Amino acid sequence: xxxEEILDELCGMVEKWRDEGCVxxxxxxxxxxxxxxxxxxxxxCNGFEGFLTNWSMQRNVNDIVRDSIARIALVSPPDTWxxxxxxxxxxxxxxxxxxxxxxxxxxxxxxxxxxxxxxxSCHQDESLAIETDDGMKSFVLRKDRNGxxxxxxxxxxxxxxxxxxxxxxxx
Numbered sequence: 001x002x003x004e005e006i007l008d009e010l011c012g013m014v015e016k017w018r019d020e021g022c023v024x025x026x027x028x029x030x031x032x033x034x035x036x037x038x039x040x041x042x043x044x045c046n047g048f049e050g051f052l053t054n055w056s057m058q059r060n061v062n063d064i065v066r067d068s069i070a071r072i073a074l075v076s077p078p079d080t081w082x083x084x085x086x087x088x089x090x091x092x093x094x095x096x097x098x099x100x101x102x103x104x105x106x107x108x109x110x111x112x113x114x115x116x117x118x119x120x121s122c123h124q125d126e127s128l129a130i131e132t133d134d135g136m137k138s139f140v141l142r143k144d145r146n147g148x149x150x151x152x153x154x155x156x157x158x159x160x161x162x163x164x165x166x167x168x169x170x171x
Contacts, residue, residue, distance in 0.1 A: 013042055013043075013045075013046045014042060016045055016046060017041060017042040017045040017046070020045050022041065023041050023044075023045065024037040024038060024040070024041040025037050025040030025041045025043070025044045025051060027040070028040035028051055028052050029052070029126075029127065030052050036051070036052055039051060040052065064099050065099070065100055065119060065123075066123065066126075066128055067099075067130065068091070068094075068096035068099045068100050069100075069119070069120070069123060069128055069141065070128040070129060070130035070137075070139065071094050071096055071130060072087060072090050072091050072094060072096065072158075073128055073130070073139040073141070073158035074130055074132065074137060074139075075090060075093075075094060076090055076158050078139070078158055078159070078160045079157060079158075079159055079160055080157060080158075081144065081146055081155040081156070081157050082155060082156055082157065082158075083153055083154075083155055083156075084113045084116055084117045084120070084154065084156070085109075085113055087116060087120070087156060088109065088112055088113050088116055091116065097112060097116075100115075100116065100119055101115045101116070101119065117154060120141065120143065120156050121143060121154075123141050124141060124142070124143040125140065125141065125142065125143075126140070126141055127139070127140050127161070128140070128141060128158075138160075138161055139158040139159060139160060139161075140158075140159045140161060141156060141157075141158060141159075142156065142157040142158075142159050143155070143156055143157075144156075144157070
C-alpha cells in the first residue's frame with residue numbers, strides 16, 4: 001500500500017548519508033560491526049539516535065553468563081578496580097559461580113579465579129544490564145593492568161555509564 005513511499009524515504013535517507021560522507025556510527029555495539037555501524041550512520045545522519053542501544057540489555061536477559069556478571073557488578077563497588085580474587089568472593093556470595101563455569105573449573109580457588117579471569121576478559125568493554133526493583137542498571141566491564149602496588153596484576157572495573165546514557169536506557 002505504501003511501498004513506494006517507504007522506498008522513496010529510504011533512498012532519500014541513504015542519499016543524504018552519502019552526501020554527508022558515509023559516516024559510520026562508531027557508538028553502535030553489535031557483533032555484526034560493519035552492518036550495524038553503517039545502518040547506525042544512516043539513521044544518525046537522518047536524526048535517529050540510539051540505534052541498537054537496547055541490544056546489549058536484551059542479550060543480557062537471554063545469556064546466563066552475562067546475567068551472572070551483571071549480578072556481580074550490581075553488588076560490587078562501581079568505578080573501582082578489582083582483582084579477580086575479590087570478584088571471586090563476590091561471585092561466591094551471590095551464588096553465581098556455578099552459573100559461570102562448569103565443575104571442572106571449580107576444583108580449587110585458583111582454578112575458579114583463572115576461569116573467572118578468562119570469562120571476564122571475554123566480556124571486556126561490553127555493556128551489562130540487569131533489572132532491579134529500581135529499574136534497569138547497566139555497567140561497562142573494563143579491564144586493565146595495574147602496577148601501582150608494585151605487582152602487575154589484571155584488574156577489572158564495573159564502570160557506570162554516563163548519566164545521560166543511563167536515563168536513555170531506562171526510557
